[in-house]
Amino acid sequence: MVSVLGMASSLAIAALPRPIPDGAVKATAGFSQPGVVRVKDLALRLSPGAQIRDTHNRIVLPSHIRGNHTVRMLLDSNGEVHRVWILTPEEAALPEPKR
Incomplete structure (x- = not known):
């Protein structure tokens, strides 16, 4: 019984939208070199305390991300x-x- 309740609560949490701030801009970002994010033709540096969250909302190291991704x-x-x-x-x- 307890395991069923635990599974039901974890499924309910998984169904909730991620708390992404409204001010976060949507873009296609390219990750090809450490410490830099390419957006359109701009190369933007990552801040010293930057956090990148994957599609499962886990924090990932910038060096582990490659390619282009739709991000906020x-x-x-x-x-x-x-x-x-x-x-x-x-x-x-x-x-x-809307902002």
């Missing part, structure tokens, strides 16, 4: 990429929140 991201006050959420196909299909 926040910049810090220096214009460096501070937070990145790699979007699932379902999240990518959603419109950006």
Whole structure:
């Protein structure tokens, strides 16, 4: 009985949308060299405390990400990429929140 309740609560949590701030901009980001995110023709540096979250909301190291991904991201006050959420196909299909 307890394991069924535990499984039901974890399924309910998995169904909740991720808490991505409304100010996070949607973009296609390329990860090819450490410490740099390419957006359109811009090379943006990662901030010293940058966090990148994968589609399962786990924090991943920038060196473990390659290729182009649809993301939502926040910049810090220096214009460096501070937070990145790699979007699932379902999240990518959603419109950006109104600011």
